[in-house]
Amino acid sequence: MIEPSLALQTAINTRLSSTPAVTALVAADQIRTGSMRREQLPSVIMQGSQTQYLGYASGNQYLARVWLDLHIWALDAGGDLAKAIGFALHQALRAPLVMTDCDLDFFEAKDIRWPRDPDPDFAHGIFTLEAVIRWKL
Secondary structure (H helix, E strand, O other): OOOHHHHHHHHHHHHHHOOHHHHOOOOHHHEEEOOOOHHHOOEEEEEEEEEEEEEEEOOOEEEEEEEEEEEEEEEOOOOHHHHHHHHHHHHHOOOOOOOOOOEEEEEEEEEEEOOOOOOOOEEEEEEEEEEEEEEEO
């Protein structure tokens, strides 16, 4: 088992990069962790994870709650493309995620915020996800 936030990022990346409605708006190689560059827009950047270890469960298992932010970036002064990407992400994440070496006990696409970027040519959204992940020790 890899660290819970990395397991969640892997499952989300797999889902989003294989969903045609998402990849029609964002190239699959621009759905990733890392930084954003102007020449790589639009993009979905996974960062800002937080892991809270919840303790032991029956059957020699362990639980963790993970929060993860997906940053949506687009060169889009009106924000319509960024909001379309946000909606496509939400739709793609409605079906249960497939995880390796662990189980997903809870998953919720919490909210999307649209902060104003200092550069008016950019649209930026922050999509917050929450999950509870369980694995055997």
